[in-house]
Amino acid sequence: xxxxxxxxxxxxxxxxxxxxxxxxxxxxxxxxxxxxxxxxxxxxxxxxxxxxxxxxxxxxxxxxxxxxxxxxxxxxxxxxxxxxxxxxxxxxxxxxxxxxxxxxxxxxxxxxxxxxxxxxxxxxxxxxxxxxxxxxxxxxxxxxxxxxxxxxxxxxxxxxxxxxxxxxxxxxxxxxxxxxxxxxxxxxxxxxxxxxxxxxxxxxxxxxxxxxxxxxxxxxxxxxxxxxxxxxxxxxxxxxxxxxxxxxxxxxxxxxxxxxxxxxxxxxxxxxxxxxxxxxxxxxxxxxxxxxxxxxxxxxxxxxxx
Amino acid sequence: xxxxxxxxxxxxxxxxxxxxxxxxxxxxxxxxxxxxxxxxxxxxxxxxxxxxxxxxxxxxxxxxxxxxxxxxxxxxxxxxxxxxxxxxxxxxxxxxxxxxxxxxxxxxxxxxxxxxxxxxxxxxxxxxxxxxxxxxxxxxxxxxxxxxxxxxxxxxxxxxxxxxxxxxxxxxxxxxxxxxxxxxxxxxxxxxxxxxxxxxxxxxxxxxxxxxxxxxxxxxxxxxxxxxxxxxxxxxxxxxxxxxxxxxxxxxxxxxxxxxxxxxxxxxxxxxxxxxxxxxxxxxxxxxxxxxxxxxxxxxxxxxxxxxxxxxxxxxxxxxxxxxxxxxxxxxxxxxxxxxxxxxxxxxxxxxxxxxxxxxxxxxxxxxxxxxxxxxxxxxxxxxxxxxxxxxxxxxxxxxxxxxxxxxxxxxxxxxxxxxxxxxxxxxxxxxxxxxxxxxxxxxxxx
Numbered sequence: 001x002x003x004x005x006x007x008x009x010x011x012x013x014x015x016x017x018x019x020x021x022x023x024x025x026x027x028x029x030x031x032x033x034x035x036x037x038x039x040x041x042x043x044x045x046x047x048x049x050x051x052x053x054x055x056x057x058x059x060x061x062x063x064x065x066x067x068x069x070x071x072x073x074x075x076x077x078x079x080x081x082x083x084x085x086x087x088x089x090x091x092x093x094x095x096x097x098x099x100x101x102x103x104x105x106x107x108x109x110x111x112x113x114x115x116x117x118x119x120x121x122x123x124x125x126x127x128x129x130x131x132x133x134x135x136x137x138x139x140x141x142x143x144x145x146x147x148x149x150x151x152x153x154x155x156x157x158x159x160x161x162x163x164x165x166x167x168x169x170x171x172x173x174x175x176x177x178x179x180x181x182x183x184x185x186x187x188x189x190x191x192x193x194x195x196x197x198x199x200x201x202x203x204x205x206x207x208x209x210x211x212x213x214x215x216x217x218x219x220x221x222x223x224x225x226x227x228x229x230x231x232x233x234x235x236x237x238x239x240x241x242x243x244x245x246x247x248x249x250x251x252x253x254x255x256x257x258x259x260x261x262x263x264x265x266x267x268x269x270x271x272x273x274x275x276x277x278x279x280x281x282x283x284x285x286x287x288x289x290x291x292x293x294x295x296x297x298x299x300x301x302x303x304x305x306x
Numbered sequence: 307x308x309x310x311x312x313x314x315x316x317x318x319x320x321x322x323x324x325x326x327x328x329x330x331x332x333x334x335x336x337x338x339x340x341x342x343x344x345x346x347x348x349x350x351x352x353x354x355x356x357x358x359x360x361x362x363x364x365x366x367x368x369x370x371x372x373x374x375x376x377x378x379x380x381x382x383x384x385x386x387x388x389x390x391x392x393x394x395x396x397x398x399x400x401x402x403x404x405x406x407x408x409x410x411x412x413x414x415x416x417x418x419x420x421x422x423x424x425x426x427x428x429x430x431x432x433x434x435x436x437x438x439x440x441x442x443x444x445x446x447x448x449x450x451x452x453x454x455x456x457x458x459x460x461x462x463x464x465x466x467x468x469x470x471x472x473x474x475x476x477x478x479x480x481x482x483x484x485x486x487x488x489x490x491x492x493x494x495x496x497x498x499x500x501x502x503x504x505x506x507x508x509x510x511x512x513x514x515x516x517x518x519x520x521x522x523x524x525x526x527x528x529x530x531x532x533x534x535x536x537x538x539x540x541x542x543x544x545x546x547x548x549x550x551x552x553x554x555x556x557x558x559x560x561x562x563x564x565x566x567x568x569x570x571x572x573x574x575x576x577x578x579x580x581x582x583x584x585x586x587x588x589x590x591x592x593x594x595x596x597x598x599x600x601x602x603x604x605x606x607x608x609x610x611x612x613x614x615x616x617x618x619x620x621x622x623x624x625x626x627x628x629x630x631x632x633x634x635x636x637x638x639x640x641x642x643x644x645x646x647x648x649x650x651x652x653x654x655x656x657x658x659x660x661x662x663x664x665x666x667x668x669x670x671x672x673x674x675x676x677x678x679x680x681x682x683x684x685x686x687x688x689x690x691x692x693x694x695x696x697x698x699x700x701x702x703x704x705x706x707x708x709x710x711x712x713x714x715x716x717x718x719x720x721x722x723x724x725x726x727x728x729x730x731x732x733x734x735x736x737x738x739x740x741x742x743x744x745x746x747x748x749x750x751x752x753x
Contacts, residue, residue, distance in 0.1 A: 008715030009336050011708055018704070043682060044407055044689030051683045058420045058675070065427040072431045135432055143657040145434060166659055168431055302722035 023287040030280040033271035070170035095226040101219035115208035122201040140182035157198035185236025188228040315738030317368030322732035340511035342714040373498025379713035387517035389703040391577040396696040402586020409459025439642030457632035471583035482551035521577030615646030615661030620654035
C-alpha cells in the first residue's frame with residue numbers, strides 16, 4: 001500500500017493565507033487594546049466582565065448625581081448656618097439692649113431709643129428667617145415654597161412653611177436633611193407656653209413704649225425669654241453644624257468609593273499594557289517568521305530545476 | 307517484424323504524449339478548487355491470433371490508453387461536505403447573534419436608562435426646578451428613541467437574515483436543477499473519458515455548494531449519477547436521478563422566524579447556512595420580545611408612578627410614556643410641569659419627593675435597567691459561546707478539507723516529477739522507433 005505523500009499546492013497556499021490572516025487579526029486586536037486602553041471591544045469578548053463594567057458605569061453615573069446633590073446640600077446647610085449665626089448675634093444684641101432697658105437708671109428717652117432699635121432688630125430677624133438659598137428657595141420653610149414667615153397687618157409674624165425639610169441622597173443609601181425648619185430653632189418654651197423670637201421682641205418693644213405702664217419691668221420679664229431663645233437657636237446651630245460635618249464626611253467616603261470603582265473598572269476591563277505589548281511583540285515575531293517561511297516554501301518549486 | 311517494433315514505439319510515444327498532456331492539464335488546474343487530479347491508466351496491446359512462426363512468442367503490439375482516472379475520495383468528500391454544512395450553519399447563526407448584540411449595544415438602551423435614572427436622582431435635589439424637570443423629559447425622549455433604534459436594528463438584522471435565507475433557497479433550487487442536468491449528461495457520457503471526468507468535477511462542485519446551503523446526504527448510482535436527500539440518509543429527496551428536482555421554499559412566519567417546505571411538505575433543516583439563518587431568526591425574535599418587555603415595564607412603572615403622585619399643580623400626573631412594544635415606545639409627556647414628584651394629596655407646589663423616591667426605587671430594583679442588562683448579558687454570552695463553537699467547527703472543516711485535497715488536489719512538485727518521467731518515456735519511445743528504422747535499414751542494406 002502506498003501512503004499518499006501529496007501536498008496539495010492550492011491547500012498549502014490557502015492554509016498559509018489563513019494562518020497569516022489569523023495572526024494579523026490578533027495583532028490588530030492587541031494594537032487596539034494598547035491604543036484604547038480597553039481590553040473589551042465588544043461585550044461578547046468577555047460577557048462577565050462586560051456585565052460588571054455596565055454595573056460599575058451605572059453606579060458611577062448615579063454617584064455623580066449624588067455628588068452634585070451633596071454639594072447642593074452643603075451649600076444650603078452652609079447658607080442656613082451663616083444666617084443662623086447672624087440671627088444669634090442679632091438676638092444677643094437685643095438681649096444686651098433688654099438688660100440696659102431693665103436698668104432703672106435708663107431714662108425714658110433712652111428706653112424709647114432702645115424700643116426703636118429693638119423694632120429694627122426684629123425686622124432684621126424677620127428678613128434673616130425669610131432668607132433664600134442659592135437657587136431662590138426659602139431656607140427655613142421646610143417643604144414649602146413660599147416665604148417661611150409672613151407678617152400680618154397688625155405686625156404679628158406667623159410661620160407659613162410646612163413640614164420638615166426633605167432629605168437629599170448624598171451617598172449610596174445615605175440621606176441627609178437638607179435644612180432646618182424655622183420653628184425648630186426660632187420657637188422656644190417660655191413659662192410653659194410656646195413663643196417665638198418675633199413675639200418676644202414685639203412684646204418687649206410694646207412694653208418699652210409703655211404698653212404695661214412699667215417699661216423697666218417689661219424689659220426684666222423678657223430676659224428669661226431671651227435666654228430660652230438663645231438656647232434654642234444654639235441647639236439649632238449645633239444640629240445644622242453636625243449635618244454639615246456629616247455631608248463632608250460622606251463626600252470623602254464617596255470620593256474614596258469612586259476611586260475604588262475606577263480601580264476595579266481598570267482591573268476588569270482595562271488592558272494590561274505590559275502584557276498586551278509583550279503579547280503583541282510575540283505575535284508580530286510569529287507573523288514575520290511565518291511570512292518569511294511562507295515566501296521560502298512558496299519559492300521552492302521543482303520546476304526551477306527542470 | 308520491424309513493422310511491429312515501429313508500431314510499439316509509436317504507441318508508446320503516443321501514450322507518453324497523452325500522459326504529458328494530462329500532466330499539463332493538472333498543472334493548469336492547480337489553482338482550481340473544483341478540479342480533481344487526473345491520471346492516465348494504460349493497458350498493453352497484445353494481438354491475438356498471430357501466426358505462430360515464432361513458436362508462440364509475441365512481444366505484443368505496444369500500449370493503449372485505457373481510461374482517464376479521476377482521483378476520487380467519496381468518504382473524505384462526504385466528511386468535508388458534512389463539516390462544511392456545520393461550519394456555514396454556525397457562521398450564519400453567529401452573524402445574526404453578533405448583529406443582535408451590536409443593535410442593542412449601539413442603540414445605547416442601557417446607558418439611556420441609567421441617564422434617565424440619574425436625571426430623576428438629580429431632580430430630587432430640587433423637585434420644582436424647571437431645568438431639572440426638563441432634563442428628565444429630555445432623558446425620557448432619548449430613552450424612548452434608543453429603545454426604538456434598538457428594535458429597528460434588530461428588525462433590520464432579521465430582515466437581512468431572511469433575505470439571505472431566501473437567496474440561499476434560490477441558490478439551492480438552482481443547484482438542484484443544474485445537478486439534474488449533470489446527471490443526464492453523466493448517463494450519456496462514456497466512463498473513463500476526459501468529458502466524463504469533467505462532468506464529475508462539475509457534479510462535486512454542485513454538491514459542495516448545496517451542502518454549504520443545507521445539509522445533504524448523497525447516494526451514488528451507476529456512472530456517477532447521484533441522488534440527493536435533504537438532511538441525512540432518511541431525509542426527503544431533493545434530487546433523484548434525472549427527474550425534475552423538488553423545489554424548496556421559505557415561508558416567513560408572522561413572528562419573524564422562517565419555516566421551510568419541500569414540495570409543499572414542511573421540512574426541518576438542521577445544518578448548512580439555511581439552518582443557521584433559521585436559528586439566527588429565532589434568536590432575533592427572542593431579543594426583540596425581551597426588548598419589548600423592557601419597553602412595557604418602563605411604560606407601566608413610570609406611568610403608574612405618575613398616576614399615583616401629584617404634580618406641582620396638585621393633581622395626578624399624566625402618563626409619561628406610551629406604547630405597547632419597543633417599536634412604538636414614545637414620550638407623550640412634553641410639559642416638565644407634568645412630572646408628579648410629590649405624593650398624592652401633598653398639595654400644590656409641594657417640595658416633597660416621596661413619589662419620585664418610590665419611582666426611583668422601583669426602577670433600581672429589578673426594573674427595566676436590570677431587564678436591559680439581562681438582555682445584553684444573554685446576547686453577549688450567546689455570541690461568546692457560539693464564537694467558540696464556530697472556531698471548533700472551522701478547525702474540523704479545515705482538516706476535513708485538507709484531507710480531501712491531499713487525495714484529490716494537484717501537487718505541483720509531483721506533477722513536475724511526472725513531467726520529467728513522461729518526457730523520458732517519450733524520448734525512450736523515440737529511441738525504439740529509431741532502432742526499428744535502423745533494423746529496417748540493416749535488412750535493406752544486405753546485398
